[in-house]
Structures are given as structure tokens and as C-alpha cells.
Amino acid sequence: MQIEKNKSKIFENNKNQSSNFKEHFKDFLSFALETIKAIVISLVIIIPIRYFLIQPFYVKGASMEPTFNNHDYLIVNEIEYRFSSPKRGDIIxxxxxxxxxxxxxxxxxxxxxxxxxxxxxxxxIYNNKFPKGVEINEKYLNEKDIKKNADTTLNGNEYFVLGDNRNNSFDSRFFGTVSKDLIIGKVWLRGWPFNNVKIFKEEMYNLPK
Structure with a gap:
């Protein structure tokens, strides 16, 4: 009888272990499914944002000083120009x-x-509003000694771009205009360095009315 009792206990223990294993497996399976679901949802959200809405870029060089420095980390808004035209002063x-x-x-x-x-x-700048030309006031410049002159007339989908560091910038004075289809987006945010984080708003020029 003693042997039968021990066998019964062993059988009961095996049943309990099997039941516990099933419960743990169900918990693990539930956790795994929730994790996969979270990853899929994150990818569905992040991938469109990354490839269609915003994109990160690092600054390389000094052509945009003092506004940006080498290795600044920028977030570029890629969607704005799908609904509106680039504006004067936009950093692109x-x-x-x-x-x-x-x-x-x-x-x-x-x-x-x-x-x-x-x-x-x-x-x-010469246009329909200012046929005789008007000087634009660029308060973001540190130095206004511009050594390279230019005289360019733009077509209907072209933009003239300059670096803020005018004497250390390879820009439209050298390679010409930039067509709209070449524009990736507008700089929206500087995310690095952390002590210089900034959201960039529309640049206002003191042009006469």
C-alpha cells in the first residue's frame, strides 16, 4: 500500500507540473503576442514618419555658421512643401x-x-512688387562682407540659396539655382547638442510694404 500511495503522489505531482507548464506557456505566448503587436504598431507608425514626414540629418562643414555648426543634428520636415511653397528665409x-x-x-x-x-x-531682390529692387535685411548673419557677387534670374520652379557663412559656402552663386523637385524638406528642429535645441520658425524680413 505504501508503494501505491507514493505512485499516486508522483502522478498528482506530474499533473500539477503539467498544469503549471501549460499556464506558464500560455502566459509566455500572450506576452509574446502583445510584444509582437506593439512592435508591429510601432513600425506602422514610425516607418511612415521616418520616410514620409520627417528625416534626420547631420550638419557637415561650416557653411551655415553661425546658425548651425558642424555635427549639429537636425530634424527635417518633409511634408510641409507638399501643401505649401518654400518661403524666403527657409533653411532647406x-x-x-x-x-x-x-x-x-x-x-x-x-x-x-x-x-x-x-x-x-x-x-x-527684384520682383513684381519691387521692380526696382529691394535690399533684404539678414539679421542672422555674423559677417556681411560678401566676396562673391551674383546676378541671377529664376524660372518658375527655381530657388536661389545661400549659406549663412557667405564667404565659406558653396551655394547658388557657384552651382546655380535649385529646382523644387530637388528639395527634401525644411529644417524644423535642432536636436543636438542638447544645450542648443531649437525649433526653427519662419524668418521675417523687414521688407517695405
């Missing part, structure tokens, strides 16, 4: 017209159908 990331594998960052100075003239360290 675009594909270099000479090699579309390269990305440049510059500031828009001239808009479609305008004439941009740079002389005597001043930038002048």
Missing part, C-alpha cells in the same frame, strides 16, 4: 544639382520668377 535640405547623391543645407533667398543680385556686400 536638398539634393545637390551636380550630384543628386549629395545633400546640401542652405537658406532660401530668391523665390521663383525673381531676380537676385549680390553686390557691395548687399543682397537685392
Amino acid at each position: 535640405v536638398f539634393r545637390y544639382p551636380g550630384d543628386k547623391r549629395e545633400y546640401f543645407i542652405k537658406r532660401i533667398i530668391g523665390l521663383p520668377n525673381e531676380r537676385v543680385k549680390i553686390e557691395n556686400n548687399k543682397v537685392f
Whole structure:
């Protein structure tokens, strides 16, 4: 009888262990499914944001100083220009017209159908509103000694871009205008360095009414 009792206990223990294993497996399976669900939902949200709404870029070089420095980490808004046109003063990331594998960052100075003239360290805009030309006041510049002059008339989908570090920038004075289809997006946020985080709003120029 003693042996039968021990066998019964062993059988009961095996049943309990089997039941516990099933419960743990169900818990694990439930956890795994929830984890997979969370990953899928995250990817569904993140991938469109990453590839269609915003995109990160690192600044390389000094052509946009003092606004940006080398290795600044920027977030670029890719969707805004699908619903509106680029504005004067917008800082944009675009594909270099000479090699579309390269990305440049510059500031828009001239808009479609305008004439941009740079002389005597001043930038002048000619358009329907200002047929005789008007100087734009660029308060974001540290230095206004512009060594490279220019005189360019833009077509209907072209933009004239300049670096804020005018004497250390390869821009429209050298490679010409940038067509809208080459523009990736508008710089929205500087995320690095942390002590210099900034959201970039529309640049306002003191142009006469």
C-alpha cells in the first residue's frame, strides 16, 4: 500500500507540473503576442514618419555658421512643401544639382520668377512688387562682407540659396539655382547638442510694404 500511495503522489505531482507548464506557456505566448503587436504598431507608425514626414540629418562643414555648426543634428520636415511653397528665409535640405547623391543645407533667398543680385556686400531682390529692387535685411548673419557677387534670374520652379557663412559656402552663386523637385524638406528642429535645441520658425524680413 505504501508503494501505491507514493505512485499516486508522483502522478498528482506530474499533473500539477503539467498544469503549471501549460499556464506558464500560455502566459509566455500572450506576452509574446502583445510584444509582437506593439512592435508591429510601432513600425506602422514610425516607418511612415521616418520616410514620409520627417528625416534626420547631420550638419557637415561650416557653411551655415553661425546658425548651425558642424555635427549639429537636425530634424527635417518633409511634408510641409507638399501643401505649401518654400518661403524666403527657409533653411532647406536638398539634393545637390551636380550630384543628386549629395545633400546640401542652405537658406532660401530668391523665390521663383525673381531676380537676385549680390553686390557691395548687399543682397537685392527684384520682383513684381519691387521692380526696382529691394535690399533684404539678414539679421542672422555674423559677417556681411560678401566676396562673391551674383546676378541671377529664376524660372518658375527655381530657388536661389545661400549659406549663412557667405564667404565659406558653396551655394547658388557657384552651382546655380535649385529646382523644387530637388528639395527634401525644411529644417524644423535642432536636436543636438542638447544645450542648443531649437525649433526653427519662419524668418521675417523687414521688407517695405
